[in-house]
Amino acid sequence: MTSNEIRQAFLDFFAAKGHTVVPSAPMVIKGDPTLMFTNAGMNQFKDIILGNVQPRWRRAVDSQKCLRVSGKHNDLEEVGHDTYHHTMFEMLGNWSFGDYFKREAIAWAWELLVEVLGIDADRLYVTIFKGDPAHGVPRDDEAYEFWAQHIDRARILEGSVKDNFWMMGDTGPCGPCSEIHIDLRPEAERAKIPGKELVNRDNPLVIEIWNLVFMQYNRKADGHLDPLPAHHVDTGMGFERLCMVLQGKTSNYDTDVFQPLIAFVAGLAGVSYGADSRVDVALRVVADHTRAVAFSVADGQLPSNNKAGYVIRRILRRAVRYGYSFLGFREPFMCKLVPELAAQMGASYPELVRQKELIVRVVEEEETAFLRTLEAGIKLLNTHIEGLKAEGKSQLGGEAAFTMYDTFGFPIDLTELILRENGLTVDLEGFDACMAQQKARSRGAAAVTTGDWVEIRPGGETEFVGYDALEAEVRILRMRQVEAKDSIQYQLVLNRSPFYAEQGGQVGDTGTLTSANEVVRVLDTIKENGLPICVADRFPDNPEVEFHAAVNVEDRLSTACHHSATHLMHFALRRVLGTHVEQKGSLVEPTHLRFDFSHFQKVTPEELRRVEEMVNRMVRAALPLEEFRSIPIAEAKAKGAMALFGEKYGDRVRMIKFGESLELCGGTHVQNTGNIGLFRITSESAISAGVRRIEAVCAGVAEQRDYEMDAQLQDMDGLLRGQGNPLGALQRLMTEHAELKHSLEGLRKQQLQQRAKELFNAGERRGGVMLVRALLQDTAPDDLKELAMAIRAMGPDVAVVLGGVDAGKPSLVVGIAENLVAAKGYHAGRLVKEAAKHIQGGGGGQPGFAQAGGKNAEGLQAAVEEAVKGL
Structure with missing residues (x-):
């Protein structure tokens, strides 16, 4: 079976068991402050498991794109060196939300693996949770007895909390799990050592392929477990590992998931896979990391210097470094692999095909930039190497290595490799200490303590009424305190709420909660795992009473204007620039909007004006809002509504329509485009390859901006004094300025020429050389250079050495006539380099002319004398 057939077989099997096939969620997480990336299949169902929303399906099945490169699931350094670790991978999963439980999950797992896919049952082992008195959890006897109906009891092994008790985090849903392991060793090895002795022992051929998680508890902040009101099944099977098993391989990288990519890169590099272990590691790293970067960009995450963007940049740079060091690449190469990846996986993940051009451009730009960094880093490291050898040392200090890593992005293992090639080492303990200090600083800055929810009214979901009302009578369902390093958040969940929770680029509402005896200010409204949360300035004194919730009307209306204007601008951009334009990010606030979109060149002022004019025409047309609050997503797409990559949509969606502009959107909007009043673009810029950013204002903010500009x-x-024509007056002033500047420049040159003659006349003849030397105060380096050049041109045997001081900083120039260079072998560059040591600086140049700068003005006289000694 091909990998595509294996994926489809899994989905078809569970669809036949009554499961709804659910598409993969984006790999980049939104709305969950605890995660940057989807690192497990359960992430997209987290709000269901937490009980924040009711499930749309009782049974579901999917193949989920995952990325594990941060947090406790950090496999990055293993990737490429073994047979089964990856950054980006697919997780096959079947789900039950309060429907079936252990019996069915176990029976169907066995049926699929053994009866449908034909895996040899004698190679399988399963594990169950052995129990843990410290956590108050008994042995999972249920799972044991259900497994005993399918597999020999001798193949049912017991596991600890580490291996067989799954937890979402320090708190939250958790429960025992059963893992299915397979022994892929040859018969001779299996005869020597039973497979059960190698389960969970890091043997590359005795591996876990499927984990069945039975969520039945909720862990509190103090560690105790409460039973969940509904039991859930969450299973996860590594797609790449399953392909390895079914295709008879002993490495994930030998399957058709990776081999086409590896073969393509090997062809580019002119190498063969399997001939050299270091080359093989590099080929695996490049294939794996290109997948991770391509899928991330397709989901809307561009490489950058912070948070999730930094992780993607780090993955890309790791691949470039391996390609540079072991495959000989000196030009971008990952970008050439993207079309191959899109052709291979585009049928299952069409975003790769649709976003291919953008991915190629982003990856190429990142590769080009980092290849320059590598070249610069190697030059810096060579300087360190020269210094170590000159001083008779054999080890580069850990702090210097860390500076190269942290400041210049130069990987420690590449530093180690280059040093080793020069017979040197690096202080890895010192480097690790610097790294540990940095991580400790980061942890300290980011440490957050989240308390348990205090239930005021148990159960129930928040009903959002903010589309229709800005005020409502509400009650508090629960509240908790969240402590960060420098702040405390008081979080409230309401039974019904007019406050819009931050989502889709639109900021959250502010306002007040008022009871008969107190007023609580709402500072922000956020959404966490599908749960709308009001962030208040304090906890209410009496949280059990009814409150009157009121949204800050002025901010909400201004935000709605900017959000609706964003839709109109998106529509106009596609009309003016082309249908390749797609949203890549947005921010909607009461004061302005920011919109990132795919486009491969600067938007011209004329194009921006056309966009602005088109939006304002739609504003003047007073187009009414047509809102389709809950329609099937297929119907919305059939009507032409734009769905954004990187967003997760449900079966039913909200569609917003203004004239010909149709978008899927959950934000708040004006009832009529005429409410926007005025639209003005304030800036346009590039934020990465193929992605531009426009900032704009509208309504009262745009009016105020126009008043200020007037x-x-x-x-x-x-x-x-333009008398109503400031532009004409400015042009006259600029003309006068240019004329004066030209006159002053001519005067300056005359003065320099006169000064050059005076210095030449004061020179002395020494052994066939007309030597001119001088120390000049308050002389800029450029003036010093011009003086030296002018003096040098005054005769065929002139040598000039000038020192100057400008704003306390010394500089030195040496000029030698060409005849002297040819006849006596003088070299100004060598002279100035040696002389510059006296001013604590450096410099260089050609045989006929050189210059240097420094820090120590007191050494300038000695520097001049040093240069003169060489003439």
């Missing part, structure tokens, strides 16, 4: 024009006109 006031500035009037003030400018007054200063310029």
Whole structure:
């Protein structure tokens, strides 16, 4: 079976068991402050498991894109070196939300693996939770007895909390799990050592392929476990490992998931896979990491210097470094692999095909930048190597190695490799200490303590009424305290809420909660795992009473104007620039909007004006809002509504329509585009390869901006005495300025020429050389250079050495006539390099002319004398 057939067989099997096939969620997480990336199949169902929303399906099945490169699931350094670790991978999973439990999950897992896929039952082992008195959890006898109906009891092994008790985090849903392991060793090895002795012992051929998690508890902050009101099944099977098993391989990288990519890269590099272990590691790293980067960019996460973007940049740079060091690449190469990946996986993940051009451009730009960094880093490291050898040392200090890593992005293992090639080592303990200090600082800055929810009214979901009302009578369902390093958040969950929770780029509402005896200010409204949360300035004194919730009306209406204007601008951009334009990010606030979109060149002022004019025409047309609050997503797409990559949509969606503009959107909007009043673009810029950013304002903010600009024009006109024509006055002023500047420049050159003659006349003849030397105060380096060049041109035997001081900083120039260079072998570059040591600086140049700068002005006289000694 091919990998595509294996994936489909899994989905078809569980669909036949009454499961709904659910598409993969984006790999980049939104709305969950605890995660940057989807690292397990359960992430997209987290709000269901937490009980924040009711499940849309009782049974589900999917193949989920995952990325494990941060937090406790950090496999990055193992990737490429073994047979089964990956950054980006697919997790096959079947789910039950309060429906079936252990019996069915176990029976169906066995049926699929043994009866449908034909895996040899004699190679399988299963594990169950052996229990843990310290946590108050008994042995999972249920799972044991259900497994005994399918497999020999001798193949049912017991596991500890570490291996067989699954927890979402320090708190939250958790429960025992059963893992299915397979022994892929040859018969001779199996005869020597039973497979059960190698389960969970890191043997590359005795591996876990499927984990069945039975969620039945909720862990509190103090560690105790409460039974969940509904039991859930969460299973996860590594797709790449399953392909390895079914395709008869002993490495995930030998399957058709990776081999086409590896063969393509090997062809680019002119190498063979399997001939050299270091080359093989590099080929595996490049294939794996290109997948991770491509899928991340397709899901809307661009490489950057912070948070999730930094992780993606780090993955890409690790691949580039392996390609540079072991495959000989000196030009971008990962970008050439993207079309191959899109052709291989595009049928299952069409975003790769649709976003292919953008992915290629982003990856190519990142590769180009890092290859320059590598070149610069190697030059810096060579300087360190020269210094170590000159001083008779054999080890580079850990702090220096860390500076190269942290400041210049130069990987420690590449530093180690280059040093080893030069017979040197690096202080890895010192490097690790610097790294540990940095991580400790980061942890300290980011440490957050989240308390348990205090239930005021147990159960129930928040009903959002904010589309229709900005005020409502509400009650508090639960509250908790969240402590960060420098702040405390008081979080409240309401039974019904007019407050919009931050989502889809739109900021959360602010406002008040008022009871008969107190007023609590709502500072923000956020959404965490599908749960709308009001962030308050304090806990209410009496949280059990009814409150009157009121949204800050002015901010909400201004935000709605900016959100609706974002839709109109998106529509206009696609009309003016082309249908390749797609949203890549947005921010909607009361004061402005920011919109990131795919486009491969700067938007011209004329194009921006056309976009602005088109939006304002739609504003003046007073187009009414047509809202489709809950329609099937297929129907919305059939109507032409735009769905954004990187967003997760349910079966039913909300569609917003203004004239011809149709988008899927959960945000708040004006009832009529006329409410927007005025739209103005304030800036356009690039944020990465193929992605541009526009910032704009509308409504009262745009009016205020125009008033301020009018006031500035009037003030400018007054200063310029333009009498109503400030532009004309400014042009006249610039013409006068240019003429004066030209005159001053001519005068300056005359003065320099006169000064050059005076210095030449004061020179001395020494052994066939006309030597001119001088120390000049308050002389800029450029003037010093011009003086030296002018003096050198005054005769065929002139040598000039000038020192100058400008704003306390010394500089030195040496000029030697070409005849002297040819006849006597003088070299200005060598002279100035040695002389610059006296001013604690450096420099260089050609035989006929050189210059240097430094820090120690007191050494300038000695520097001049040092240079003169060489003439």
